[in-house]
Amino acid sequence: MAKDKIVYFCKECGFESSKWMGQCPGCHAWNTFSEEKVTTSGKKNVTNRNIPKPTSLENVSATDEVRIKTDIKELDRVLGGGIVKGSLVLIGGDPGIGKSTLLLQMCKNLSEKGTKVLYISGEESPAQIKLRAERLAAFGNNMMLLCDGSMENIESNISKGHYEVIIIDSIQTMTVEDVSSSAGTVTQVREVTSRLMQLAKGLDIAVFIVGHVTKEGTVAGPRTLEHMVDSVIYFEGDANSGVRLLRGVKNRFGSTNEVGVFMMTGRGLEEVDNPSQLMLNGRPEGVSGSVVISTLEGTRPILLELQALVCETNFNMPRRTAVGVDYNRVNMLMAVLEKRAGINLAGFDAYVNIAGGMRINDPAADLGIIFAIVSGFRNRPIDDRTVIIGEVGLSGEIRGVTNVLQRVKEAAKMGFSTCIIPKSNYDKEMENLNINVIGVSMLSEALSHI
Ligand SMILES: Nc1ncnc2c1ncn2[C@@H]1O[C@H](COP(=O)(O)OP(=O)(O)OP(=O)(O)O)[C@@H](O)[C@H]1O
Ligand SMILES: [Mg+2]
Known part of the structure; x- marks a missing residue:
């Protein structure tokens, strides 16, 4: 039988505890525990389940990974040569650093080439996104926009359209109905990410997730978030200067010691070919x-x-x-x-x-x-x-x-x-x-x- 249980999570690192604590034993941050209700399901019946059988590695047929070029050279470089189909990429960065701008520019390039993209925003209205898009230049018709925060609606939308690339801006605004806690909490973020992972792997769609960062500069929410995704990219830079660095810290399909350099201008992010x-x-x-x-x-x-x-x-x-x-x-x-x-x-x-x-x-x-x-x-x-x-x-x-x-x-x-x-x-x-x-x-x- 399903049962509700109160669990405490650290908002900084996702440490889970059955009682409230002043200091998190995981990341040593103070006053970061919040109460969340989680539903534990009763014992499952395992007899009539489809149990997958192990296969020998030799028999697995591997197709060369298909990469979609974004035509933003600096971004392609950090991704290891383009977007890998079916991969989950997490982009973190300070507020206002230009995460949405970068992804919108990427969508523009992709849609012009005929790739079907869906940009899902939970924090901005279509008019706001249109304003930013106008600043960046014209878009093709292959770029679809959805302003919603419910994972159920998003899932049904994705299964209807044949999208190749999906942007989630941002993970902290998405919610799953089954989880009673509010958007941005550890349980929600974890649940939404695992649903997105199933979507990405199941339908072979590349998913980009925007994540807010904590005071320390790491992506807010559970640490497991970084383990679940295929690549983690940080967008950083000085708020006063226009220089922005895109740095890969984890990449299952490429090297992590690549850096992309951009300049924030009135017309969006411009690539810097010669940083020196x-x-x-x-x-x-x-x-x-x-x-x-x-x-x-x-x-x-x-x-x-x-x-x-x-x-x-x-x-x-x-x-x-x-x-x-x-x-x-x-x-x-x-x-x-x-x-x-x-x-x-x-x-x-x-x-x-x-x-x-x-x-x-x-x-x-x-x-x-x-x-x-x-x-x-x-x-x-x-x-x-x-x-x-x-x-x-x-x-x-x-x-x-x-x-x-x-x-x-x-x-x-x-x-x-x-x-x-x-x-x-x-x-x-x-x-x-x-x-x-x-x-x-x-x-x-x-x-x-x-
Ligand atoms: N007209 C403009 N001229 C120059 N730079 C601009 C202009 N409009 C916006 N910007 C820059 O774009 C930044 C906002 O970019 P964007 O909305 O993509 O950031 P973000 O990382 O998505 O932020 P958030 O965390 O709020 O979602 C501003 O901080 C500013 O530096
Ligand atoms: Mg944004």
């Missing part, structure tokens, strides 16, 4: 404390400008600020500078910043941070056409980093004349590039190039 150029735009030349570094976003090297301002302090304790790079790393590198290069920074404030609002945690930026600080400290500019790459160890050694050849190629492509890299990463192939490559092994040796 965008990031180096407007760089001051001949100024002390400014260097160009190279960071890897996925497998793509991007050149960035790193700035440091070093000035005498007015306080007993000098101030250190890091924006875009790790604060502790900057402190560590300053200690290495004091100890290994004999540069006394104790009486100086230091501010380190990545221009353009990017955030990096690539150790290859270490040497660049050191160069910027020394250049700022000595008030001596570094050559504008030099790119600095390398990790710095505590003994002042310059350690090798990954994909240096690619980074040097990017620097050469962008017209830089010199590249300072770790000696251990030196490669004969770099001699054929139109750039002067200097390998350094110790900090003192590197600093002699300033």
